[in-house]
Amino acid sequence: MSTSDQETKLYVPSEAAVKAAHVSGMDAYRKLCDEADADYEGYWARLAREFVAWKQPFTQVLDESNAPFFKWFADGTLNVSYNCLDRNVEQGRGDKVAIIFEADDGKVTRVTYNELLTQTSQLANALRSMGVKKGDRVVIYMPMSVEGVVAMQACARIGATHSVVFGGFSAQSLRDRIEDAGAVMVITADEQMRGGKQLPLKAIVDEALSLGGCDTIRNVVVYQRTGGKVAWGARDKWLHDVVAGQAITCEPEWVEAEHPLFLLYTSGSTGKPKGVQHAGGGYLLHAALTTKWTFDLKPEDVFWCTADIGWVTGHTYIAYGPLANGGTQIVFEGVPTYPDAGRFWKMIQDHKVTIFYTAPTAIRSLIKAAESNADVHPREYDLSSLRLLGSVGEPINPAAWEWYHLNIGGGRCPIVDTFWQTETGGHMITPLPGATPLVPGSCTLPFPGIMAAVVDETGKDVPWGQGGILVVKKPWPSMIRTIWGDPERFKKSYYPADFQGKYYLAGDGAIRDAKTGYFTITGRIDDVLNVSGHRMGTMEIESALVSCTELVAEAAVVGRPDDTTGEAICAFVVLKRPRPTGEEARQIAKQLRDWVGKEIGPIAKPKDIRFGDNLPKTRSGKIMRRLLRSIAKGEQITQDTSTLENPAILDQLSQSN
Numbered sequence: 001m002s003t004s005d006q007e008t009k010l011y012v013p014s015e016a017a018v019k020a021a022h023v024s025g026m027d028a029y030r031k032l033c034d035e036a037d038a039d040y041e042g043y044w045a046r047l048a049r050e051f052v053a054w055k056q057p058f059t060q061v062l063d064e065s066n067a068p069f070f071k072w073f074a075d076g077t078l079n080v081s082y083n084c085l086d087r088n089v090e091q092g093r094g095d096k097v098a099i100i101f102e103a104d105d106g107k108v109t110r111v112t113y114n115e116l117l118t119q120t121s122q123l124a125n126a127l128r129s130m131g132v133k134k135g136d137r138v139v140i141y142m143p144m145s146v147e148g149v150v151a152m153q154a155c156a157r158i159g160a161t162h163s164v165v166f167g168g169f170s171a172q173s174l175r176d177r178i179e180d181a182g183a184v185m186v187i188t189a190d191e192q193m194r195g196g197k198q199l200p201l202k203a204i205v206d207e208a209l210s211l212g213g214c215d216t217i218r219n220v221v222v223y224q225r226t227g228g229k230v231a232w233g234a235r236d237k238w239l240h241d242v243v244a245g246q247a248i249t250c251e252p253e254w255v256e257a258e259h260p261l262f263l264l265y266t267s268g269s270t271g272k273p274k275g276v277q278h279a280g281g282g283y284l285l286h287a288a289l290t291t292k293w294t295f296d297l298k299p300e301d302v303f304w305c306t307a308d309i310g311w312v313t314g315h316t317y318i319a320y321g322p323l324a325n326g327g328t329q330i331v332f333e334g335v336p337t338y339p340d341a342g343r344f345w346k347m348i349q350d351h352k353v354t355i356f357y358t359a360p361t362a363i364r365s366l367i368k369a370a371e372s373n374a375d376v377h378p379r380e381y382d383l384s385s386l387r388l389l390g391s392v393g394e395p396i397n398p399a400a401w402e403w404y405h406l407n408i409g410g411g412r413c414p415i416v417d418t419f420w421q422t423e424t425g426g427h428m429i430t431p432l433p434g435a436t437p438l439v440p441g442s443c444t445l446p447f448p449g450i451m452a453a454v455v456d457e458t459g460k461d462v463p464w465g466q467g468g469i470l471v472v473k474k475p476w477p478s479m480i481r482t483i484w485g486d487p488e489r490f491k492k493s494y495y496p497a498d499f500q501g502k503y504y505l506a507g508d509g510a511i512r513d514a515k516t517g518y519f520t521i522t523g524r525i526d527d528v529l530n531v532s533g534h535r536m537g538t539m540e541i542e543s544a545l546v547s548c549t550e551l552v553a554e555a556a557v558v559g560r561p562d563d564t565t566g567e568a569i570c571a572f573v574v575l576k577r578p579r580p581t582g583e584e585a586r587q588i589a590k591q592l593r594d595w596v597g598k599e600i601g602p603i604a605k606p607k608d609i610r611f612g613d614n615l616p617k618t619r620s621g622k623i624m625r626r627l628l629r630s631i632a633k634g635e636q637i638t639q640d641t642s643t644l645e646n647p648a649i650l651d652q653l654s655q656s657n
């Protein structure tokens with residue numbers, strides 16, 4: 001986006017919002033950045049003392065002696081569950097509602113901090129009684145539930161390292177993760193409820209364990225969610241049985257700051273999932289800090305992050321960040337389209353949600369739903385409780401941003417477009433709602449203390465206005481510590497020799513606006529196209545297609561080798577109307593080609609446009625462009641598709657119009 005565009009589209013926070021915010025105004029933002037610039041370690045140490053309760057206070061801050069395996073606060077000890085639960089109870093928030101749980105069928109349960117602490121302590125005691133020790137890995141394969149959050153907190157309480165696997169994964173994917181983590185236990189449920197259907201979980205665990213390679217598993221603990229029939233063996237225990245009679249208090253295991261709190265396998269958009277390892281101290285700091293500043297969380301807020309606990313967003317902004325701040329949050333079991341596509345809007349209305357955080361993929365599909373069925377249009381609901389919106393997971397196209405801002409935010413709520421990764425633990429580049437003027441499609445500026453930059457292949461800064469590679473120049477507290485069991489892959493992936501092993505490589509491309517310095521993510525590095533010598537981000541072409549709001553619901557763009565132009569642009573498009581074929585498809589393709597030509601320039605016109613009912617997505621809702629690249633080239637797909645949500649779509653997209 002050009003400079004003039006950015007300036008005309010600025011959304012400046014209201015005076016009242018600035019006044020009330022934790023980080024109040026751009027001067028406050030700059031002051032924090034200056035503090036970090038002047039004394040990097042001092043800045044993080046100050047915040048670590050403010051935001052985290054330490055058992056043994058740390059004296060060391062950043063240890064770079066074994067770079068890039070950095071350590072933070074290494075001689076300090078703490079317990080993450082103590083920080084999220086006991087601390088709130090001790091400070092008088094025991095009766096405050098921590099979680100408002102809404103089940104798939106609409107049933108609502110409220111859980112206070114006192115109750116959450118009791119449940120966590122009882123499960124922690126039960127895990128200990130079953131021999132789970134500090135450092136053991138526990139796989140959690142649970143539906144969205146209070147019990148899922150309790151399972152994570154209970155592991156943290158006894159120093160066990162959890163690895164949550166999203167409940168939509170197959171037996172094979174689950175098996176691979178159990179084996180890679182060498183887990184001693186699986187915590188699961190009999191079944192889960194999604195969109196009115198009962199879906200198996202325990203049966204998939206049984207199948208996963210029967211595939212071999214999981215001999216480390218001693219027990220499977222099963223939360224009874226539906227009462228559906230399940231097979232039972234000697235190692236299986238009901239959750240309600242193992243916690244029955246357990247003491248309601250549990251002394252936390254005080255662990256070193258670097259002790260691994262969890263492993264989490266990335267969503268696999270770009271390759272084989274990696275077991276990202278996070279350390280409790282630095283991670284908790286950033287979870288607590290970003291929840292407070294980015295979401296400007298206040299005691300009276302009702303916060304709702306719609307992510308699943310199987311993804312990092314559900315870790316940082318459900319299981320840890322809101323609790324570490326003593327907040328009240330929604331945990332939702334179901335899906336956004338059941339009983340109809342107005343479910344999110346109805347829940348915001350019913351629970352008077354003030355802060356709503358979701359993903360572009362959800363927004364795009366709800367736009368499509370709202371435009372085809374007036375009954376589920378957000379204007380049918382009272383969304384006046386909202387004061388802040390957030391977006392995460394993929395770049396949000398300006399057209400979707402505008403819709404979200406107007407239709408959900410009533411034109412009054414700022415949108416924080418938060419760029420971050422499983423590996424970063426928390427927000428990296430994001431607006432702060434009481435400070436940063438917003439530009440649709442830009443994640444704006446680094447979180448204070450995050451040294452993000454855009455460089456060329458040699459690691460040199462590129463001037464603003466010129467695209468390049470996104471890096472982080474200094475280690476930060478919540479960064480990935482290693483890839484579980486594969487330190488070499490960690491080094492190669494994130495601290496490659498290209499930058500002398502000095503910079504963290506995010507794997508995304510970015511451009512900074514020539515005037516404001518705002519960051520826009522242009523897509524994964526391998527998604528940059530070179531057409532007749534012109535370098536273009538796929539994201540820009542996708543946004544142009546999606547801005548044809550009459551026709552297009554979603555679009556993904558990839559390159560394929562071309563004899564004349566070097567690379568040719570291939571676009572996969574989901575329309576707001578049924579998938580066209582034959583002459584109709586050719587006509588719409590021409591119309592879209594001309595549209596892109598007009599929006600960006602003739603050079604960006606896709607050579608090939610294909611229509612699908614959907615796009616190949618990961619189970620976390622991200623478009624898998626690496627598969628589309630193979631389809632565009634006409635190749636057989638031989639890559640890892642274990643995280644693919646909808647395999648049938650590949651055949652459809654392989655047919656040309």
Ligand code: ATP
Nearest residue numbers: 266267268269270393394395418419420421422521
């Ligand atoms: P894998 O690493 O296995 O390929 P993944 O990168 O999709 O999977 P995540 O850690 O869930 O796994 O996602 C991080 C990526 O999501 C970022 O690198 C970026 O490409 C994208 N992303 C997240 N938030 C934003 C955002 N606000 N704007 C643009 N891109 C975003």
Ligand code: MG
Nearest residue numbers: 266270421507
């Ligand atoms: Mg990634």
